[in-house]
Amino acid sequence: MTFSEENYLKTIYHLTNLLDSEISTNAIAERMETKASSVTDMLKKLSEKDLVHYKKYQGVSLTDKGMHSAKMIVRKHRLWEVFLVDKLDFPWDEVHDIAEQLEHIKSEKLINKLDEYLNFPTEDPHGDPIPNANGQIVTIEKQLLSELTENQTGICVGVKDTSSEFLKYLDKQGIALGSKIEILSKESFDLSLKIKVETKDFTISNKIAANLFVKKSK
Amino acid sequence: MTFSEENYLKTIYHLTNLLDSEISTNAIAERMETKASSVTDMLKKLSEKDLVHYKKYQGVSLTDKGMHSAKMIVRKHRLWEVFLVDKLDFPWDEVHDIAEQLEHIKSEKLINKLDEYLNFPTEDPHGDPIPNANGQIVTIEKQLLSELTENQTGICVGVKDTSSEFLKYLDKQGIALGSKIEILSKESFDLSLKIKVETKDFTISNKIAANLFVKKSK
DNA sequence: TATATTTTTTAGTTTTGTCTAAAATTTAAA
DNA sequence: TTTAAATTTTAGACAAAACTAAAAAATATA
Structure with missing residues (x-):
């Protein structure tokens, strides 16, 4: 998967949690600061790879496969954020941008070893839940x-x-x-x-x- | 700088240490498993950015700016390798490929904090020297x-x-x-x-x- | 229900980094 | 020193991911 594909999946995932309904092309374009036409192009591509359900003019949703991929990206993002704050002593307002890069590093072994090294945290430095290796998320009442x-x-x-x-x-x-x-x-x-x-x-x-x-x- | 540009710089850097002479297009192509024509294209680009000295048919060498950039990439690569082995307990034969990805993460603060976290190591897990934040390299006699x-x-x-x-x-x-x-x-x-x-x-x-x-x- | 507005898609470009094939240049050999 | 071989560059094409402008479809409004 390319960086770009991963970023789209992640955006669709976040929008799904925010709106829980079919996600519109425009909503994605707005969040990613890109054009609707670019989004359409990518949705076709993701659809062909069986990562999203997509029907022209009807919006998109993640397939099971797409949902799992998205969760793994979010998992990586949030684990790296914990690393940056807990181990490298970064302030919590500086970690997002670096984690945006680190989330694209490809190695399942790496992320699972990092998880272990950090003691299997369940939340990132902003209180957001970290999916475990199977994609399960423990949400706390808040x-x-x-x-x-x-x-x-x-x-x-x-x-x-x-x-x-x-x-x-x-x-x-x-x-x-x-x-x-x-x-x-x-x-x-x-x-x-x-x-x-x-x-x-x-x-x-x-x-x-x-x-x-x-x-x-x- | 793009990933690709960084990879070319790094390759030219390694070839310079290996051959210490002007580096040929073919030597780069061979090491990167790409075509000579692709290399020529990139050399023009790097030359325009003042990262290499390049004259048609005469080979390339790094400018001071290019040398510094290359050393920073090597620094990142080797520091991440130390992290993977020392902190995450990876075997030394598995760290190269992951470090090839991590070396492209852009954040000077990150790499300097990582350096500190690792206690300013001077060699990576294979015994290769790690340039410091200024690009200086302490070579041990061997x-x-x-x-x-x-x-x-x-x-x-x-x-x-x-x-x-x-x-x-x-x-x-x-x-x-x-x-x-x-x-x-x-x-x-x-x-x-x-x-x-x-x-x-x-x-x-x-x-x-x-x-x-x-x-x-x- | 017909029309206007908004949203989405299509069609055609652009940029980056790659490629192949052919031309130009350099190096080696006769 | 002329020719052959190897290297390097140029020219033109392609795929990915973005864009603009225009067309198509859906939604809202009168």
Whole structure:
């Protein structure tokens, strides 16, 4: 499989999780910052290789084979991210781009040995689940911080937005995976939250809260 | 720089070390298992980018810029090999092909962090030197085992042939980097050697001895 | 339901890196 | 030193993956 084919598969996989329905040509084009015509060309190619179900004008979905391939790419991406953060000490906002390259390295043995070396992690540095060697994914129960109500407490288990900008903001505020976040009050006008992280109190906007995954606790 | 450009640079670099003279189109084509016409095309391209000195029919050599780029690729290749063997526990005969892929990952920060993580190694698992971040190479004094005479002793510090076949043969005989090898006798007819490795005595052909680098000792 | 708008596909180019076949140049041999 | 052989380059073609512009199909609107 070429890099390009792998990138398409991965995109279709992510869109499937996001929208769970048939994926449109335009949705793929937009996410990959390419043209719809390029997407059509590739879909034909992937369809011929039996990686996607594709019917003209009807959108695409992954075949079992395509789904498995996509999961293996995601697995590689996320395991490399863990390596970069845990072993090489990269900040969590810098690993995505490097992992985008590393995910295309071809060697099943390599990725399984890496998995073992990292102690079979189940989540990447942003809290996203890592498919195991068979493609199985253990999803942990989580919800957006914005869904909690006053006086509820959650443990930060993931981020929805993984942009460097957002992650650096979290660093600045001292919010990391594992942080205990208590909702002190909620402003009904703009849905901003007064929260307590460890010992520090401060206010965050709804936009921030809607991009933080927590596991309800206490 | 594209993968292909990087592979050409690397090949020219290796041929330069091997032949130290102007490198011919055919020599490159042969080593890369491609056609001379393809090589010519690429040489023009590399020349335009100021990575090689190239004059029609006169062969090529690396410019300073090309030499530096080539060394950085070799650096990446060899550091990844160390990672695979030291950290992921790969056998030394399996790392080359994976490193051929990993050497193209683009991130200076990544490779420098990897270097640090591995404790700034100076040789790869086959005893080849690893250029540092500035491209400097510390070459250790070494000679072929076949150049030693009766009763001399050497420490194995590298292999000339890095084929899986040869490396597995060495594994089987218990010869590894660091092994102490004593020449008990040399057969003048075929230049085969009776040697002692650790406690074991056995005979090796001249071909084997001519592919083992040692550092004279005792 | 007819028409307008949006989405998707097709057709035809472009770029990168390869190839074959033929021409040009260099090197070796007679 | 002329000819033969080997090497290298040029010219033209091809596949992959992208693009633009135009046509076709689906969807939304009046």
